[in-house]
Amino acid sequence: MNKKIKLITFDLDDTLWDNHPTIIKAEVDTRKWIEGQVGEVEWGDLNDFLELREDLIKEDKSIAWDISKLRKEIFRIKLSHINPTELRDEIVNKAFEIFISKRHEVTFFDGVKRCISDLSEKYSLGILTNGNADIYKFDIGKYFKFSISSLEAKDSKPNRSHFDMALTKVNGVGFDNVLHIGDHQVNDIFAANELGIDCLWFNNNNAQWEQNFKKPDEFSSWHDLTNIISNKYER
Numbered sequence: 001m002n003k004k005i006k007l008i009t010f011d012l013d014d015t016l017w018d019n020h021p022t023i024i025k026a027e028v029d030t031r032k033w034i035e036g037q038v039g040e041v042e043w044g045d046l047n048d049f050l051e052l053r054e055d056l057i058k059e060d061k062s063i064a065w066d067i068s069k070l071r072k073e074i075f076r077i078k079l080s081h082i083n084p085t086e087l088r089d090e091i092v093n094k095a096f097e098i099f100i101s102k103r104h105e106v107t108f109f110d111g112v113k114r115c116i117s118d119l120s121e122k123y124s125l126g127i128l129t130n131g132n133a134d135i136y137k138f139d140i141g142k143y144f145k146f147s148i149s150s151l152e153a154k155d156s157k158p159n160r161s162h163f164d165m166a167l168t169k170v171n172g173v174g175f176d177n178v179l180h181i182g183d184h185q186v187n188d189i190f191a192a193n194e195l196g197i198d199c200l201w202f203n204n205n206n207a208q209w210e211q212n213f214k215k216p217d218e219f220s221s222w223h224d225l226t227n228i229i230s231n232k233y234e235r
């Protein structure tokens with residue numbers, strides 16, 4: 001018999017919107033603004049970023065899940081030649097404000113708003129994200145009972161904190177009553193699967209299943225999701 005689903009949790013980035021163009025633009029625009037203030041900056045490449053991140057985590061464990069703090073610390077390092085410190089901090093804080101504002105310039109996938117609105121009539125809905133986008137900055141936020149980011153969970157998916165915390169947000173719900181929906185094979189699907197949570201895989205890129213456990217049902221268009229859920233759980 002199918003499970004009685006009461007709560008549906010959603011990933012955000014690359015599940016409700018295509019995150020790549022948004023993040024690239026936010027990054028480029030923020031760097032441009034910073035360089036307008038202080039002149040050219042040596043930004044380094046991805047490896048440089050990963051090394052810096054590792055060093056920062058060694059000094060402050062919270063950097064691993066507080067990605068806003070991570071971003072500010074990296075700006076601070078890249079601007080270490082700017083003095084006095086007060087001026088540097090002012091630029092870092094303003095740059096972060098610009099970044100976070102641009103980071104919310106997203107285009108929802110076609111059908112998301114209708115689907116979320118429909119589902120909210122039958123289920124409690126929640127967000128579980130490793131990112132720092134805030135669903136409540138959008139009109140669609142009104143349909144979600146809660147939103148848990150890595151900052152609140154003090155950990156990142158695929159670890160279980162987000163999912164454990166989700167259960168505390170809705171009365172009378174266990175993992176058996178949760179359906180998790182996300183794009184990431186590990187952070188969303190593996191994570192939920194490990195806890196016995198049902199999941200649906202959002203696969204709009206025709207990606208191959210690369211995990212060594214059974215692929216869950218997948219969907220590629222938000223226009224189909226309400227029907228998939230009602231066929232599976234409401235019969």
Ligand SMILES: [Mg+2]
Pocket residue numbers: 011012013014015182183184
């Ligand atoms: Mg995602």
